[in-house]
Amino acid sequence: MTALNSLTQRPSGLAQAEALANLAVHALLDEAMLTPKPGLVDMRGNGAHHDLSWLLMCRSACALRPAFQQMAEAGATVRDPGLLRRRIGAIGREGEAAMMEATGGVNTHRGAIWALGLLVTAAARHAETTDSTAIASTAGMLARIDDPDAPAQTGNKGEQACREHGVGGARGQARAGFPAVVGQALPMLCLSRSRGDTEPQARVNALLAVMAGLDDTCLLVRGGRRALQSTQEGARRVLALGGIATPNGRRALHALEARMRALHVSPGGAADLLAASLLLDRIERGHE
Numbered sequence: 001m002t003a004l005n006s007l008t009q010r011p012s013g014l015a016q017a018e019a020l021a022n023l024a025v026h027a028l029l030d031e032a033m034l035t036p037k038p039g040l041v042d043m044r045g046n047g048a049h050h051d052l053s054w055l056l057m058c059r060s061a062c063a064l065r066p067a068f069q070q071m072a073e074a075g076a077t078v079r080d081p082g083l084l085r086r087r088i089g090a091i092g093r094e095g096e097a098a099m100m101e102a103t104g105g106v107n108t109h110r111g112a113i114w115a116l117g118l119l120v121t122a123a124a125r126h127a128e129t130t131d132s133t134a135i136a137s138t139a140g141m142l143a144r145i146d147d148p149d150a151p152a153q154t155g156n157k158g159e160q161a162c163r164e165h166g167v168g169g170a171r172g173q174a175r176a177g178f179p180a181v182v183g184q185a186l187p188m189l190c191l192s193r194s195r196g197d198t199e200p201q202a203r204v205n206a207l208l209a210v211m212a213g214l215d216d217t218c219l220l221v222r223g224g225r226r227a228l229q230s231t232q233e234g235a236r237r238v239l240a241l242g243g244i245a246t247p248n249g250r251r252a253l254h255a256l257e258a259r260m261r262a263l264h265v266s267p268g269g270a271a272d273l274l275a276a277s278l279l280l281d282r283i284e285r286g287h288e
C-alpha cells in the first residue's frame, strides 16, 4: 500500500491534504536541487536569473506549503467544480502573495503554484486513484473553468507573450491536461530509469523532453521566437544523442547551456512542469 493511499484511507481529509502539500513542496525542492539545469537556478548558480538564488527558491517552496494544503483540502471537500475553481483561484492568489512576501517581491514560483496547485487539488478530489493521467486530466478540467474572481488581465509578461506570439503558455498547458507532463516528462523519466541512467540524469532528461516541445513564455519574453526555437532544437539534440548519461549528450548539453547563457534566457515554464512531473511521479510511486 502506498503512503498516499494509506493516508487517504484514514477518515481525516486533513491528513491527506497535509501529505499532498508535503509532496508538492518536496517536488519543488527536488526541482531546485537538480543539477545541471540549463539557464535555470541550480546547485551551481543562478543561471540566467539575476534576482533568483537557490536559497530563495527553497524558501519560496517552503512558504507555499499552506497554500497547497488549503487547495488539497478544497479539492477533497468542495464537490461543485465551479465553486472549487473559484476557491482555489483565491488560494492561488494568496499563495502568490505569500511567495512574494517570502522572497522580498521576486517571482520564484508563479507558474509552479498554478501547475502544482491544480494537480494537488485534482489528486485530493480523486483520492481513490494515483494515476498521473487521471489526475492531470481532472486538473485540466478545473483549469478550463473560468474563475469569476480572476482579474481580466494580469499584465504579466507571460500573458503578453501569449497574445503576441499566439501561444497557450501556462494556461494552455494546464487546460490541455498537462500534455508536456503526461506525454513527455513522465515517459522520459521512465525510459531513462529503465535503461539504467541515474535518478538525476533521468530527471534532467525529463526536463529536456519538456523543453523540446513547450511554448515556454519565459523563453519567449526574454529571447523571442529565436530563443525558443534554439532551445527546443538544443534539447532535442541532447536527447537524440542518448541524453545526458552519454558523453555526446553531455557535450550537446554544454553547447545548449552556452547558447542559453549568451541569449540570457531560461526555461522557467519547463522547470515548473518538471516539478509537476516529479509530484505526479511521487504520488504514483507512493513516496512522501
Ligand SMILES: CC(C)(COP(=O)(O)OP(=O)(O)OC[C@H]1O[C@@H](n2cnc3c(N)ncnc32)[C@H](O)[C@@H]1O)[C@@H](O)C(=O)NCCC(=O)NCCS
Pocket (backbone or CB within 6 Å): 088, 089, 090, 092, 093, 110, 111, 112, 113, 114, 115, 117, 118, 147, 150, 154, 155, 156, 157, 158, 159, 160, 168, 169, 170, 171, 173, 214, 215, 216, 217, 218, 268, 269, 270, 272, 273
Ligand atoms: C496562469 C498563471 C500562471 C498566470 O499566468 P500569466 O499569463 O499571468 O503569466 P506569468 O508570466 O505570470 O506566469 C507564467 C509562468 O508560468 C510558467 N510557464 C511559462 N510558459 C509555460 C508553459 N508553456 N507551460 C507551463 N508553464 C509555463 C513560467 O514559469 C511563468 O513564470 C497563474 O499565475 C494564475 O492565473 N494565477 C491565478 C491564481 C489561480 O487561478 N490559481 C488557480 C489554482 S492554482
Ligand SMILES: Nc1ncnc2c1ncn2[C@@H]1O[C@H](COP(=O)(O)OP(=O)(O)OP(=O)(O)O)[C@@H](O)[C@H]1O
Pocket (backbone or CB within 6 Å): 031, 032, 040, 041, 042, 049, 051, 052, 057, 106, 107, 108, 109, 110, 111, 112, 157, 218, 221, 266, 267, 268, 269, 271, 272
Ligand atoms: N529552478 C528554477 N530556476 C529559475 N526559474 C524557475 C525555476 N523553477 C521554476 N522557475 C520558474 O520560472 C519563473 C521565473 O521566470 P522569469 O524570471 O522569466 O519571471 P519574471 O520574474 O516574471 O521575469 P524577470 O525575472 O525577467 O523579471 C518562475 O515563475 C518559476 O515558476
